[in-house]
Amino acid sequence: MVICFIGIGSNLGNREKNIEKAIAKLRKIKNIKIEKVSRLYRTRPEGYIRQNDFLNGAIRLQTNLEAGELLTHLKKIEKDLGRYETFRFGPRIIDLDILIYGNQRIKTKDLAIPHPRMYARDFVLTPLADVAPELFKHKIIRTISAMRAFIKLLRAENKTIGFVPTMGYLHQGHLSLVRAAKKDCDKVVVSIFVNPAQFGSKEDFRRYPRDLKRDEKLLKQIGVDAIFYPGVKAVYPKGYLTYVSVEKITERLCGKYRPGHFRGVATIVTKLFNIVQPDTAYFGQKDFQQARVIEKIISDLNIPLKVKVVPIVREPDGLAMSSRNVYLSPQERKDAVVLYRSLRNAEASVKRGERVVKVIIRNITKEIKKIAYARIDYVEMADTETLEKVDKINGEVVIALAVWFGKTRLIDNILVMAKPNCRLARLRSGGQAGIKW
Amino acid sequence: MVICFIGIGSNLGNREKNIEKAIAKLRKIKNIKIEKVSRLYRTRPEGYIRQNDFLNGAIRLQTNLEAGELLTHLKKIEKDLGRYETFRFGPRIIDLDILIYGNQRIKTKDLAIPHPRMYARDFVLTPLADVAPELFKHKIIRTISAMRAFIKLLRAENKTIGFVPTMGYLHQGHLSLVRAAKKDCDKVVVSIFVNPAQFGSKEDFRRYPRDLKRDEKLLKQIGVDAIFYPGVKAVYPKGYLTYVSVEKITERLCGKYRPGHFRGVATIVTKLFNIVQPDTAYFGQKDFQQARVIEKIISDLNIPLKVKVVPIVREPDGLAMSSRNVYLSPQERKDAVVLYRSLRNAEASVKRGERVVKVIIRNITKEIKKIAYARIDYVEMADTETLEKVDKINGEVVIALAVWFGKTRLIDNILVMAKPNCRLARLRSGGQAGIKW
Numbered sequence: 073m074v075i076c077f078i079g080i081g082s083n084l085g086n087r088e089k090n091i092e093k094a095i096a097k098l099r100k101i102k103n104i105k106i107e108k109v110s111r112l113y114r115t116r117p118e119g120y121i122r123q124n125d126f127l128n129g130a131i132r133l134q135t136n137l138e139a140g141e142l143l144t145h146l147k148k149i150e151k152d153l154g155r156y157e158t159f160r161f162g163p164r165i166i167d168l169d170i171l172i173y174g175n176q177r178i179k180t181k182d183l184a185i186p187h188p189r190m191y192a193r194d195f196v197l198t199p200l201a202d203v204a205p206e207l208f209k210h211k212i213i214r215t216i217s218a219m220r221a222f223i224k225l226l227r228a229e230n231k232t233i234g235f236v237p238t239m240g241y242l243h244q245g246h247l248s249l250v251r252a253a254k255k256d257c258d259k260v261v262v263s264i265f266v267n268p269a270q271f272g273s274k275e276d277f278r279r280y281p282r283d284l285k286r287d288e289k290l291l292k293q294i295g296v297d298a299i300f301y302p303g304v305k306a307v308y309p310k311g312y313l314t315y316v317s318v319e320k321i322t323e324r325l326c327g328k329y330r331p332g333h334f335r336g337v338a339t340i341v342t343k344l345f346n347i348v349q350p351d352t353a354y355f356g357q358k359d360f361q362q363a364r365v366i367e368k369i370i371s372d373l374n375i376p377l378k379v380k381v382v383p384i385v386r387e388p389d390g391l392a393m394s395s396r397n398v399y400l401s402p403q404e405r406k407d408a409v410v411l412y413r414s415l416r417n418a419e420a421s422v423k424r425g426e427r428v429v430k431v432i433i434r435n436i437t438k439e440i441k442k443i444a445y446a447r448i449d450y451v452e453m454a455d456t457e458t459l460e461k462v463d464k465i466n467g468e469v470v471i472a473l474a475v476w477f478g479k480t481r482l483i484d485n486i487l488v489m490a491k492p493n494c495r496l497a498r499l500r501s502g503g504q505a506g507i508k509w
Numbered sequence: 510m511v512i513c514f515i516g517i518g519s520n521l522g523n524r525e526k527n528i529e530k531a532i533a534k535l536r537k538i539k540n541i542k543i544e545k546v547s548r549l550y551r552t553r554p555e556g557y558i559r560q561n562d563f564l565n566g567a568i569r570l571q572t573n574l575e576a577g578e579l580l581t582h583l584k585k586i587e588k589d590l591g592r593y594e595t596f597r598f599g600p601r602i603i604d605l606d607i608l609i610y611g612n613q614r615i616k617t618k619d620l621a622i623p624h625p626r627m628y629a630r631d632f633v634l635t636p637l638a639d640v641a642p643e644l645f646k647h648k649i650i651r652t653i654s655a656m657r658a659f660i661k662l663l664r665a666e667n668k669t670i671g672f673v674p675t676m677g678y679l680h681q682g683h684l685s686l687v688r689a690a691k692k693d694c695d696k697v698v699v700s701i702f703v704n705p706a707q708f709g710s711k712e713d714f715r716r717y718p719r720d721l722k723r724d725e726k727l728l729k730q731i732g733v734d735a736i737f738y739p740g741v742k743a744v745y746p747k748g749y750l751t752y753v754s755v756e757k758i759t760e761r762l763c764g765k766y767r768p769g770h771f772r773g774v775a776t777i778v779t780k781l782f783n784i785v786q787p788d789t790a791y792f793g794q795k796d797f798q799q800a801r802v803i804e805k806i807i808s809d810l811n812i813p814l815k816v817k818v819v820p821i822v823r824e825p826d827g828l829a830m831s832s833r834n835v836y837l838s839p840q841e842r843k844d845a846v847v848l849y850r851s852l853r854n855a856e857a858s859v860k861r862g863e864r865v866v867k868v869i870i871r872n873i874t875k876e877i878k879k880i881a882y883a884r885i886d887y888v889e890m891a892d893t894e895t896l897e898k899v900d901k902i903n904g905e906v907v908i909a910l911a912v913w914f915g916k917t918r919l920i921d922n923i924l925v926m927a928k929p930n931c932r933l934a935r936l937r938s939g940g941q942a943g944i945k946w
Contacts, residue, residue, distance in 0.1 A: 216811060313756045314775070314809035320750055338751070339810075346811040372751035373776075374653060374783040 073105075073134040074174035076142065077204055079187065079196050081167040083117060083126040090153060090166045091129060097149045098131070104142075108132040110202035115195035123163040130171070130199035139173045143183055146170065171200060172207075175258070191251040191294055201295070208295040212288070216307075219300050219347050223261075226297075227349075231258040235350030235377075237341060240264035241281040241395035242290050245385040249354040250294050252382050261348050262291055263300040265307065269315075270336030281398055300348065307343065316342045316373070318365050324459045325361050325472055326483065329449045334365050341366055345375055352378045356385075358392050360470055360485045361459060384484075386412065392484045404477040407443045411475060414439040415486040418471055422488045427465050429453050440475055449474035449481065456487065465490035510542075511611040513579065514641055515568040516624065516633050518604040520554060524564040527590060527603045532568065534586045541579075545569040547639035552632035560600040567608070567636035576610045580620055583607065608637060609644075612695070628688040628731055638732075645732040649725070653744075656737050656784050660698075663734075664786075668695035672787030672814075674778060677701035678718040678832035679727050682822040686791040687731050689819050698785050699728055700737040702744065706752075707773030713916075718835055737785065744780065753779045753810070755802050761896045762798050762909055763920065766886045771802050778803055782812055789815045793822075795829050797907055797922045798896060821921075823849065829921045841914040844880045848912060851876040852923040855908055859925045864902050866890050877912055886911035886918065893924065902927035 078098075082090040091112065099106055110130040117123050135142060146168040153166045171187045178185040190196045201208045213219045226233055234253030238246050246262075253260045264287055271277035284301065291299060315335050321327075322334035345353065355363045363381045370379055385393045390412035391405075400408060414436040426432055436451045451473040453462050462469050465488070472485040515535075519527040528549065536543055547567040554560050572579060583605040590603045608624045615622040627633045638645045650656045663670055671690030675683050683699075690697045701724055708714035721738065728736060752772050758764075759771035782790065792800045800818045807816055822830045827849035828842075837845060851873040863869055873888045888910040890899050899906050902925070909922035 220813065312809055313758065314753065314806050315756070316751065316753050316810075318751045343809075343811045346813060349813070369751050372749055372780075373753075374780045376657065376783060376786070 073136050074176075075107075076133050076135055076139075076170065076174065077172040077200060078131040078133065078146070079128070079167075079169040079171050079190070079200070080131060081115075081126045081128040081195075082165060083124045084163045084165045087124075087127040088112065091127060093153060094149050094166050094168060095131065097152065098133070098145075101137075101145050103135055103137050104145075105134045106131060107134060108203045110199035113195065113198050117163070121162060126195065128195045128199055130196070130203050132203035139170060139176065139178055139183060139185060140180075142173070143170060171196065172204070186255070188255060191254040192248075194293065197293060197295065201293075208292055210288075210291065210296050211298045212284075213298050213300050214302060216302060216347055219261075219298070219302070222298055223347075223349055226259050232352075233257055233348065233350040234260045235344070235348045235353045236260065236262045237344050237353065237355075238262060238264055239266045239280065239395065240287050241283060241398070242287045243385070243393040243395060243397075245356050245358060245393040247290060247294060248385050249356060249382050250291065250296060252380060253352065253354050254294065254296075256352055256380070257350075259297040261298045261300055261350065262296050263302075263344055263348070265300075265302055265340070265344075267307075267336055267340040268304060269308065269339055270333050272330055272332060275330070276396075276399075281395055300344075307340070315339045316369060318368050318372070321361070321368060321459045322365055324461075325450060325452060325454065326474055327361070329474065334362070337362055338365060338369050342369060342373070342375070345370075345377060350377055352380055354380050354382055357381050358384045358394065358483070358485070360472055364456075364459060390416070392482075394482065396480055396482065399480040400477060404480065407446065408477050408482055410440050410443055410446070411473060411482060411484045412486075415471055415473070415484060419486055419488050422465060422490060427490060429463055429465065432471070436471070436473065440473075443477075445478070447476040449476065510571040510573050511613075512544075513570050513572055513576075513607065513611065514609040514637060515570065515583070516565070516604075516606040516608050516627070516637070517568060518552075518563045518565040518632075519602060520561040520563040521600045521602045524561075525549065528564060528566060530590060531586050531603050531605060534589065535568070535570070535582075538574075538582050540572055540574050541582075542571045543568060544571060545640045547636035550632065550635050554600070558599060563632065565632045565636055567633070567640050569640035576607060576613065576615055576620060576622060577617075579610070580607060608633065609641070623692070625692060628691040629685075631730065634730060634732070638730075645729055647725075647728065647733050648735045649721075650735050650737050651739060653739060653784055656698075656735075656739070659735055660784075660786055663696050669789075670694055670785065670787040671697045672781070672785045672790045673697065673699045674781050674790065674792075675699060675701055676703045676717065676832065677724050678720060678835070679724045680822070680830040680832060680834075682793050682795060682830040684727060684731060685822050686793060686819050687728065687733060689817060690789065690791050691731065691733075693789055693817070694787075696734040698735045698737055698787065699733050700739075700781055700785070702737075702739055702777070702781075704744075704773055704777040705741060706745065706776055707770050709767055709769060712767070713833075713836075718832055737781075744777070752776045753806060755805050755809070758798070758805060758896045759802055761898075762887060762889060762891065763911055764798070766911065771799070774799055775802060775806050779806060779810070779812070782807075782814060787814055789817055791817050791819055794818050795821045795831065795920065795922070797909055801893075801896060827853070829919075831919065833917055833919065836917040837914060841917065844883065845914050845919055847877050847880055847883070848910060848919060848921045849923075852908055852910070852921060856923055856925050859902060859927060864927060866900055866902065869908070873908070873910065877910075880914075882915070884913040886913065888912075 080091055112127045112129045115126045115128050117126055150166050150168055155165045169187055170185055171190050173185045176185060213222055234257030236249045236253055266280050268277050316338040317335045318338055327334055355366055367379050389409050391408050418432050418436050433451050440446055440448060453469050453471050455462050456468050456470050468487055468489050470485050470487050474481060474483045517528055549564045549566045552563045552565050554563055587603050587605055592602045606624055607622055608627050610622045613622060650659055671694030673686045673690055703717050705714050753775040754772045755775055764771055792803055804816050826846050828845050855869050855873050870888050877883050877885060890906050890908050892899050893905050893907050905924055905926050907922050907924050911918060911920045
């Protein structure tokens, strides 16, 4: 028998009734034993079509059906209840999905398990937590040796490990990394460590926002396996002397304005990689230069892991999510939208055929300077590999910027292609503003 | 049934006859099936007692006796043949040792398996190779990906891995590291890579001696599992940018005279550790500062492995073994003995109560300067942890030196204790000259 979780939802007709009927039909199937049904939760529908709220639930069952056989039963129930094919994100009488099937990973044309979008959807995770509390349990691990012991245990069970290193004060950007990790890996470890080595002496190490309780709550909603929360003295004990540094690509863009910053980043990630020994580590595209530096360390130092860089998550008005956004005054917060707007305008001008880098940069700069008090560190168009300034657009380039709003330094970037297929660039830089979770 | 290897030897009476009798008795034991007996090899006895040469052989057998039971039988045969207890390294009518018992590791009061000194003894290894050729087979692995694949295989079989990184042109110092690794670990990997990153632009990278065939032959005699022999371009591909550096302790002693050297060492060992992922890595005490730097990297960067530092191996006249010794002219080679002699004299003076660092250093310097053409880089007494110059001797200190003989730079060191128990210091710095293998 395999333990299996099913997502169930309805937003057409008598929603409670539809769900009830579907569950009754499920109970009648031989070889299925329903163990628990969650409460039903009311959720806004996805997409942009005006339609009723959904009711969503989750079912825990045991079965000795194969996943494919189970799917066939679910499809039949949907059909029997009168579901007709509409369009993506359309309203539906009943919706049944296999979320999790034992600890199997399946990826065929018809079936992907675990359900590939479940970790991005609170309307799935919330009812799932009712019937699968074990998936949402996590440990807070505060010492390096306990972390190693935990990893050893997972390795002994042949689990794959996804790792999301953070400085805490999590936002949807971080959570999108966790979701990506959950999709790929058996187990997910999130580290929370505000790394003194990557802050300059005049930077905001002391006032950097910290709130473990809040972070823990957010991670609990998605479900992670461990939160690694080491102390500064354990990470950098007395007499600490060793640093990892990357030449050239750390001297450009932010590197020019934050000397030593990337040495601190390179050192802490190398240390964390050695402690957690993940299969895959996840970084955000917002810190584009950081992601490049980390990819370089991993390939240069032969660190045995994969890196995935996950698109920028933005606020509905387009501002890239950042823990530092909390520093902004209401006026600064409003004005900061200029960053993404100017990048999008630049992207549009490239699409229209603009190829003169100077013009593109000048336009961005001009737009930002309309906010009289904004102070630009840099606006640059750079090669995505070497991070060197480009003077021609040829293939993919990054437009990156760093701008101060009062005492807060914000960064943002966008990838653009000077080729017809600009779609790629759009997708990788986070897509439209206002991604919904 | 377990496959088991026995060492057999005799240097009293009719040696062939004794060995023949012992084997006949062994054959009669129930539950033992002798599969093969090696040729007999004539060897000089160990120790300093005037006695006959030994005849040595090895036996391959299958048994379902426990190791302890087998040992009891061997002891009985020794006794039956008239062996009497003499002293360590004394002559003996017959000597029977269990060398290897399946893949078991046993360590009790009476029995240590594999035989703890077998890897240090050619008179054991040579006949063993006759009957256990599979133990002396090795792979030469030339690419990083093949190395990773090999390690993955070993890991899947739950083998422990010992790693000896070298620059090749192996001597008994390197081989002592291999022997230590064989004693501790299931599998042993030796890397041979002349690392350009640790040579200064005016140093001897190009002329550094290289001879894979010779190295392979030496390693084959002991038996290793893999020789990792990567190319420079695979280790430092085009666009390589990442370096590991250790502050302070790399700026002292040799660091002052070889800027960048330890950055190169730190980087290559970090890379090799990431590729080979050993349980334990072995380094020689001759490169005392290097060993300290590597220990520091491992603890600072949380690299999950142990380091063992193995005593200096010296030529019979006391010169520390080094691949660079081949550069020396016959005169230089003769004169270079002054290094160890002056260190030993310094040690003796400390034992006699000398505590004034200046005096000790001056005496060493004076002695070396008797070789008119020798050029001293440094002679220093330093803290064994921080490598800072000490001005008082308190506990354990290292006396280290680097001296040029013609175009060849030699280093040596000795650990001394300003406490009654100087024995420790003597042992750790390699013991008497003329260690025999």
